[in-house]
Amino acid sequence: MPNSKNPYQPNMQLDGWSPPQHQQQQPIQQQRQQPEPMVIVTQPQGIQYAPVGPNSMRMQCPSCRADIKTRVKHKATSNTHCWACGLxxxxxxxxxxxxxxxxxxxxxxxxxxxxxAFIGTYQS
Incomplete structure (x- = not known):
């Protein structure tokens, strides 16, 4: 079997016999594993809002610590829209x-x- 792929048998080429061809093994490179950067995720502590009512009220602002009377802005909600659709x-x-x-x-x-600063919401 002159055409076999066995490296120890003579390789028949144009000029006759050639030495067996050996594959050089690549040295195994040890891969250094880079430590992955540590990601620390912190969540803000639960912000506690003061209990508020439907009207402006006196209290101490949790942000600036001033004694204030809150400013109230009324905002329509999905409940408001449902009432309008019902009518x-x-x-x-x-x-x-x-x-x-x-x-x-x-x-x-x-x-x-x-x-x-936002202080809280009174939901009707």
């Missing part, structure tokens, strides 16, 4: 704007008048 479906479309004019149908967001 529209009941054919009371002239009253659709009523939930948007009533503070009791909206959330009351309390802010500090000094530093404008």
């Amino acid at each position: 529209c479906i009941c054919l009371c479309w002239p009253c659709v704007c009523l939930p948007y004019c009533m503070d009791s149908c909206q959330n009351a967001n309390h802010y500090c008048p000094n530093c404008n």
Whole structure:
């Protein structure tokens, strides 16, 4: 079997016999494992908001520590929109704007008048 791939048998080429071809083994390189950078994730401690009501109230601001009377901004919620849709479906479309004019149908967001920090929400 002159055409076999055995490296110890003569290789028949044009000029006759050639020495067996050996594959050089590559030295095994030890890969240094780089330590992965440590990622530390910290979560803020639970921010505790003061209990607030539907109206402005006196308290100490948790942010600037000033004694204040909170500034209240009312904001429409999905509950407000549901009431408006319900009035529209009941054919009371002239009253659709009523939930948007009533503070009791909206959330009351309390802010500090000094530093404008958010203090809390009263959900109606």
